[in-house]
Amino acid sequence: MDTATVTASDLVGCRYRYPQRLAHPEIPRLPAELERRERLAAARAAVQAALPTRRALGDGRGARPFARIDLADTPGVELETLEALAAGADLITGAVFIGDGWRVRVDVLALTADGTYLPVTVSNHRAARRDEGSTMLAVATNRLSLSAPMAVPYRHRHHVSDGYRLAMASRALAEFGLDSGLGGVIGQDRTRAFVAETAGLQPALDDALRAGWADQPRRLKECASCRFWELCEPELETMDDISLVLPGDKARTYRERGITTVQELIDARLGEPSALAAAWRAGVPLLARVPEVTGPRADxxxxxxxxxxxxxxxxxxxxxxxxxxxxxxxxxxxxxxxxxxxxxxxxxxxxxxxxxxxxxxxxxxxxxxxxxxxxxxxxxxxxxxxxxxxxxxxxxxxxxxxxxxxxxxxxxxxxxxxxxxxxxxxxxxxxxxxxxxxxxxxxxxxxxxxxxxxxxxxxxxxxxxxxxxxxxxxxxxxxxxxxxxxxxxxxxxxxxx
Ligand code: SF4
The missing domain is CATH 3.30.420.10 (Ribonuclease H-like superfamily/Ribonuclease H)
Incomplete structure (x- = not known):
């Protein structure tokens, strides 16, 4: 399979989504996905507006004028990214790297004091949580490339897709000897980038890239909001796949016992799971676990x-x-x-x-x-x-x-x-x-x-x-x-x- 367009989000969750995306480019994104993209675009615009465009008075004049290069995601942007790096720009936004079968868009590349770059990704996740007992690095969005990250009392919150994005960016920068070893996330708090080391992210990226793709669907929680469900559901029904009743990991122990279909689960007579499978087959949504259902009451x-x-x-x-x-x-x-x-x-x-x-x-x-x-x-x-x-x-x-x-x-x-x-x-x-x-x-x-x-x-x-x-x-x-x-x-x- 052609993997030239694999992005960080393709590596998260369902392993059948990427093959479906390649096979069915005609299926449009769902409204909720479009809304998410809109929210991310709004977040990126807010960060873009907050990033510095020049040195402040206290920063001194520097050896040369402050250089910020904003790249548009148009054909040739990968080459423009390399040119911006070669020019030693202080800030590069919208950079794109192509790696070994993958592509990553990096929202911000900020030049550091030693001439390497700090890749920063913008996310609608929460990037860190305040915790007086913890310390991590952060730098104000409007000081990226102008100030070094400082220790703040926050605890890092890891999000898999952000991690893959930063791992890809630092891998690409390393090829040019420009990797700072650090990566930043600007999350729901748009005023600062939380910064952490990226070396620990590489093994997970390797595993994800090596894991390969599925050749048939398996129902997961994310199917409920996936644009390919209309294609996957009939496939699952034809297979009578156990995931129709027990999505995700819930069916693992049964699969290990050789029970892979809904019918096999019904026939196994294993108590609640088998009863739920039979109920699903009959279109019954709920079953009672107790002989007599009761509810709370107050005056x-x-x-x-x-x-x-x-x-x-x-x-x-x-x-x-x-x-x-x-x-x-x-x-x-x-x-x-x-x-x-x-x-x-x-x-x-x-x-x-x-x-x-x-x-x-x-x-x-x-x-x-x-x-x-x-x-x-x-x-x-x-x-x-x-x-x-x-x-x-x-x-x-x-x-x-x-x-x-x-x-x-x-x-x-x-x-x-x-x-x-x-x-x-x-x-x-x-x-x-x-x-x-x-x-x-x-x-x-x-x-x-x-x-x-x-x-x-x-x-x-x-x-x-x-x-x-x-x-x-x-x-x-x-x-x-x-x-x-x-x-x-x-x-x-x-x-x-
Ligand atoms: S509907 Fe489910 S199984 Fe199919 S591609 Fe989407 S997430 Fe994967």
């Missing part, structure tokens, strides 16, 4: 759902009390006083309802479906804003609440009692509970795009805000519907026999 019940934008903050805390929905929302830039005030308002409303219930001798429960995101942003909001903005609780107050019996994860109740052929996510379980969303196609990915529109002005922004509020309200109401349905014993769900 005062509030369903909560939060929406966050990437790593930047939580902009919407929605609450449904069985009668009314309240969406505590901010459309201002995140991380500042508006986000803090919005969070404080939500928190004080929730705690006031909690206090009132307790004072009148009633039990209280705030519910959410899979509390991971909510817990993260409850803690983060307290960490970032407590003491700086009125009404924001301390981390200890938040911790007291989320570890109390008043904060209930409905997903935990579902997962312990039900098994699903397509998982037990809110959309799947609520559908079985008879709940229908107003915007059936709106999902987490769409909400990220809508948030970008919502922060602008004009009719489109207003429509996006309404869509986000509706989506959030639906999730709170769906959580309430699932609770009620669990309490009714999950009617219609058969036990695993």
């Amino acid at each position: 005062v019940e509030i369903d909560v759902d939060m929406e966050a934008y990437l790593d930047q903050g939580a902009y919407l805390w929605g609450a449904y009390d069985g009668r009314d929905y309240r969406g505590f929302a901010t459309w201002a830039p995140l991380g500042g006083a508006e986000e803090a005030a919005n969070f404080a308002e939500f928190w004080s409303w929730l705690m006031q309802r909690r206090r009132a219930a307790h004072q009148s001798g009633q039990s209280f429960a705030a519910y959410c479906y899979s509390a991971h995101g909510e817990n993260h942003w409850l803690r983060q909001s307290a960490r970032r804003f407590h003491g700086k903005h009125r009404g924001v609780p301390s981390e200890a107050e938040v911790q007291e609440f989320i570890t109390s019996g008043d904060w209930v994860d409905v997903f935990a109740h579902v997962r312990s009692q039900l098994a699903g052929t397509e998982g037990t996510g809110l959309k799947i379980v609520a559908r079985e509970a008879g709940y229908a969303w107003a915007d059936g196609d709106f999902d987490g990915e769409a909400s990220v795009g809508a948030r970008r529109t919502a922060v602008a002005t004009g009719p489109e922004a207003l429509a996006a805000r309404e869509a986000l509020l509706r989506y959030n309200e639906d999730d709170t109401r769906a959580t309430a519907a699932v609770r009620g349905w669990l309490r009714d014993g999950a009617p219609g769900v058969q036990p695993i026999s």
Whole structure:
């Protein structure tokens, strides 16, 4: 197979996607993928605008004028990259290297004091997490090539595709004796590049390049958002592949035992996996793991759902009390006083309802479906804003609440009692509970795009805000519907026999 166009992202995840991409160039990218590309383009533009164009006053004049070369991704860019390197440019953006069967676009190459280059990739991942006990190197985006990286109290967060990209870049630079041995990632915080050594990335790149490609599909989590699913699904069905029921690694132990098809799994009579396989075959989405399904209950019940934008903050805390929905929302830039005030308002409303219930001798429960995101942003909001903005609780107050019996994860109740052929996510379980969303196609990915529109002005922004509020309200109401349905014993769900 021709591997001249292998990119870092081809090496991550499914090994059948790249062959499909080559075989079916006519299949267009899905809207969600286009949105992701748009977000990356926006990130690159933000970084491009922040990069230096000249030396600052304190930098001295240098031996020659500051040289920044911005390359466009057009035919011949590989050659232009080499010319820019040969010219010793201080900053090169949009560089492209061709390696042994692969191609990498490097967002920034920054000249270092010893004449080598620091490759930097722009990503929408979080590149590092603040951690007072750790140290890593970072350099401000607007000082790339002008300042050396300095130690900062952060911990590196590795993302496989970023790692491959930097490994490829440093490998290409090494061929010209220009590899600094370091690579940088500008993640969700566009103001700085987090820098780490690249030598440790090379073995993983070697392995990924050597691993070869698949000649048939195998269902993975990423199939749900892959443009080739319409081609792969019938292939999998023809093979009756076990991954249709047990995607990814979940089928490994069965494959090792020689069970490779759904029918073989059904026939093996192995308890829950075999029952789920039979249920999948019959089009039944959920089975009960327990003889009697139950749901949580309290006198005062509030369903909560939060929406966050990437790593930047939580902009919407929605609450449904069985009668009314309240969406505590901010459309201002995140991380500042508006986000803090919005969070404080939500928190004080929730705690006031909690206090009132307790004072009148009633039990209280705030519910959410899979509390991971909510817990993260409850803690983060307290960490970032407590003491700086009125009404924001301390981390200890938040911790007291989320570890109390008043904060209930409905997903935990579902997962312990039900098994699903397509998982037990809110959309799947609520559908079985008879709940229908107003915007059936709106999902987490769409909400990220809508948030970008919502922060602008004009009719489109207003429509996006309404869509986000509706989506959030639906999730709170769906959580309430699932609770009620669990309490009714999950009617219609058969036990695993
Ligand atoms: S649909 Fe799944 S198996 Fe097919 S190419 Fe995409 S990720 Fe791979």
